[in-house]
Amino acid sequence: MKLLRVGPAGAERPAMLDGEGQVRDLSGIVDDIAGDVLMPEGLARLATVDPTTLPVLPVDRVGPCVGQVGTFLCIGLNYADHAAEAGMDLPKEPVMFMKATSAVCGPTDNVRLPRGSTKGDWEVELGVVIGKGGSYIDEETALDHVAGYCVVNDVSERAFQIERGGQWTKGKSAPTFAPIGPWLVTRDEVADPQDLALWLEVDGHRYQSGSTRTMVFGVRHLVHYVSQFMCLRPGDVISTGTPPGVGMGQKPPVYLNGGEVMRLGIDGLGEQCQSVVRD
Ligand code: MN
Numbered sequence: 001m002k003l004l005r006v007g008p009a010g011a012e013r014p015a016m017l018d019g020e021g022q023v024r025d026l027s028g029i030v031d032d033i034a035g036d037v038l039m040p041e042g043l044a045r046l047a048t049v050d051p052t053t054l055p056v057l058p059v060d061r062v063g064p065c066v067g068q069v070g071t072f073l074c075i076g077l078n079y080a081d082h083a084a085e086a087g088m089d090l091p092k093e094p095v096m097f098m099k100a101t102s103a104v105c106g107p108t109d110n111v112r113l114p115r116g117s118t119k120g121d122w123e124v125e126l127g128v129v130i131g132k133g134g135s136y137i138d139e140e141t142a143l144d145h146v147a148g149y150c151v152v153n154d155v156s157e158r159a160f161q162i163e164r165g166g167q168w169t170k171g172k173s174a175p176t177f178a179p180i181g182p183w184l185v186t187r188d189e190v191a192d193p194q195d196l197a198l199w200l201e202v203d204g205h206r207y208q209s210g211s212t213r214t215m216v217f218g219v220r221h222l223v224h225y226v227s228q229f230m231c232l233r234p235g236d237v238i239s240t241g242t243p244p245g246v247g248m249g250q251k252p253p254v255y256l257n258g259g260e261v262m263r264l265g266i267d268g269l270g271e272q273c274q275s276v277v278r279d
Pocket of ligand 1: 074075076123154241242
């Protein structure tokens with residue numbers, strides 16, 4: 001299933017794509033694409049619905065594909081080539097950092113650079129949406145805890161992230177720094193999360209072109225690993241790191257300053273497009 005949320009920010013309706021790509025209204029069946037709806041039982045129930053029996057929903061805006069995200073966790077330096085371009089050592093264990101959940105936005109919403117921003121940057125990433133939560137999740141059964149996958153742009157402000165002291169969270173958390181979607185693609189439709197091409201363009205120039213094959217730590221290990229440190233819950237998002245080609249890694253570096261258009265996508269998970277503006 002491809003599940004999405006459609007409508008004005010904060011008032012999105014749950015929806016699903018039918019076989020012909022039409023958006024169908026799920027609001028008669030569930031309140032939101034969030035929380036327990038993402039548990040195995042919730043998704044099994046949705047899978048019994050024939051989308052052609054649901055009303056067609058006009059699409060004015062596509063919102064974030066998951067509502068009420070509880071924890072937005074990011075993995076840093078999870079592609080060897082990206083760690084090299086960032087001038088950082090390959091981590092022995094996954095690098096984890098948090099993004100404020102108030103950063104979550106829709107896949108075509110404007111990305112707003114925060115006040116004082118001088119080094120806006122992009123990162124296409126595979127997002128993992130948790131279905132069944134838990135602590136101490138076994139690596140062997142870790143994918144049973146995944147509801148599905150989505151495109152994430154881990155938008156970053158490098159000066160805030162690196163030059164302002166402390167943790168990366170400062171440069172990762174501004175409102176609109178976490179576009180997710182357009183769809184949550186359920187796990188059954190993604191044959192191998194470690195074999196997905198991902199790409200990102202700014203103003204038509206392709207900067208990022210990679211594959212989840214070259215992740216240092218794969219999805220199965222990451223779900224297991226993260227759950228050793230926190231309890232995962234339905235609707236949490238783990239963004240799994242970015243391949244090479246971020247602005248910071250260009251020679252000389254290229255940063256977002258407002259006025260640019262970012263386009264990005266992942267095989268089978270859809271595309272995003274954001275105009276960059278200044279706050
Ligand atoms: Mn990232």
